[in-house]
Amino acid sequence: MTIKGLNSLIRKLDALGGNSQKALKTGIRKGTMLVQGDAKELAPVAEIDGGLLRGSIQAKVTEKNGDITGKVSTNVEYAAYVEFGTGQRGEGSPSPPKSPENLNYRQDWAGMDAQPYLYPALNQNKERVKAIVKDELKKEIRKLGGN
Template identity: 30%
Template sequence: MSRFQEEIEKMKQRRERTIKQIAVFVEVEAKLRAPVLTGNLRRSITHETQSDENTSKAYIGTNVEYAPYVEFGVASKNIPAQPYLRPAIEENRDKIRDMIREGMSL
């Protein structure tokens, strides 16, 4: 493997490590913000990361069927929104940018 290919591989490893750190961070932030009645919604929030040759992605969410109703509310039933996923990202944009900057720096 050439030196150039070694550096590309190191960059991919940094990218994958960084996306995993961000995913864990956002998962924790979402859990802290999730409303709790039984704790089921909070416990169900998880993350998954995927990486290929050129990109890395993080998915943070839950498979609880009522989660969208909590996040967005239901106007027709007068149920107010109690966002927890979107604020976990939106209120931490600067921190996430710093994590990317730090994780990808040489």
């Protein structure tokens, strides 16, 4: 996801002596938590012993070589099957874009429909995440007396 005008805000903040990395990290953390919350709401829960998938959805922000990345994920082994579906029904589901992992949908069984929760959570929040990051940078500029 790209944010229009982000480089200009970062330059202005750094020129004023601010901490653009801290502001970016705060904004990305807030945006990542927003997406995590929506993913948890959208994740299906089985009637019997359900909730493992929903409870496993986590948000993490990392910084490496100056790049800050927000990630919402789950480590439940069946998570991809829920997101993308399985078998004939999964392949035919009007779900999110298919996995970049090149899933093979077995054609010898009906399978289950996709029940996307991660992709929609990100997609419905793209503009809000961008606004959160911009707002954090603007707050840092205001602290320094900038406009």
